[in-house]
Amino acid sequence: xxxxxxxxxxxxxxxxxxxxxxxxxxxxxxxxxxxxxxxxxxxxxxxxxxxxxxxxxxxxxxxxxxxxxxxxxxxxxxxxxxxxxxxxxxxxxxxxxxxxxxxxxxxxxxxxxxxxxxxxxxxxxxxxxxxxxxxxxxxxxxxxxxxxxxxxxxxxxxxxxxxxxxxxxxxxxxxxxxxxxxxxxxxxxxxx
Numbered sequence: 001x002x003x004x005x006x007x008x009x010x011x012x013x014x015x016x017x018x019x020x021x022x023x024x025x026x027x028x029x030x031x032x033x034x035x036x037x038x039x040x041x042x043x044x045x046x047x048x049x050x051x052x053x054x055x056x057x058x059x060x061x062x063x064x065x066x067x068x069x070x071x072x073x074x075x076x077x078x079x080x081x082x083x084x085x086x087x088x089x090x091x092x093x094x095x096x097x098x099x100x101x102x103x104x105x106x107x108x109x110x111x112x113x114x115x116x117x118x119x120x121x122x123x124x125x126x127x128x129x130x131x132x133x134x135x136x137x138x139x140x141x142x143x144x145x146x147x148x149x150x151x152x153x154x155x156x157x158x159x160x161x162x163x164x165x166x167x168x169x170x171x172x173x174x175x176x177x178x179x180x181x182x183x184x185x186x187x188x189x190x191x192x
Contacts, residue, residue: 032114032115035114035115035116035117035119035120036111036112036114036120038117038120038121038124039107039111039114039120039121039123039124039127040111040124040127041124042120042121042124042125042127042128043123043124043125043127043128043131044128045124045128046124046125046127046128046129046132046163046164046167047127047128047129047131047132047135047164049163050128050129050132050162050163050164050167051132051135053152053162053163054132054136054150054152054162054163057076057078057150057152058078058150061076061077061078061152062078063078064078066154072156073155073156074153074154074155074156075154076152076153076154077152077154077160078150078151078152079150079151079152079160080140080148080149080150080151081148081149081150081151081160082146082147082148082149083096093137093145093146093147093148094145094146096133096137097134097137097138097145097146100130100131100133100134100137101134103126103127103130104127104130104131104134107123107126107127107130108127110123110185111123113185113186114185114186115185115186115187116178116183116184116185116186116187118174118178118183119175119178119183119184119185121171121174122171122172122174122175122178123171123175123185124171125167125168125170125171125174126167126168126171126172126175128164128167129163129164129165129166129167129168129171130164130168131164132162132163132164132167133149133162133164133165133168136148136149136150137149149162149164150162151165153166
């Protein structure tokens with residue numbers, strides 16, 4: 001009788017139930033891989049946009065007069081920033097480099113457990129922005145791990161920043177919103 005049930009295909013044997021669990025786990029893997037692909041696609045896009053914008057700024061705007069976009073409320077002006085936002089901590093450039101590298105490693109490790117599309121976008125923005133500013137810190141003067149970041153977006157009465165900074169801030173805001181909504185990177189929702 002048990003052999004007849006196997007031929008018919010009833011799924012109540014332990015082997016067949018295990019196959020069902022393996023299929024469910026297999027179905028989740030591609031979904032997770034797609035989220036990882038989204039994370040890296042967003043990161044590459046943010047990084048490329050930042051890199052190209054900085055190349056244009058260095059080539060066309062550095063050592064030239066600022067360009068007024070909206071009167072004196074928004075200007076484009078090329079500056080080199082060895083510190084963090086508002087030029088804070090210019091003596092700690094190496095520390096900012098280490099922090100950016102650490103963020104990249106943490107995001108890469110977290111990506112393995114990623115099953116949430118909004119988290120993939122948020123982490124992709126953080127990763128792309130961190131890579132953009134890390135590239136400046138490694139390859140720009142005055143030297144390796146001490147390079148000054150190219151900033152060029154200058155709103156009135158605010159810090160001058162770049163597109164990498166914008167990506168980091170947008171990713172950070174999205175992470176805060178996702179956390180308030182109780183959505184975890186693994187796709188689970190919790191209520192506190």
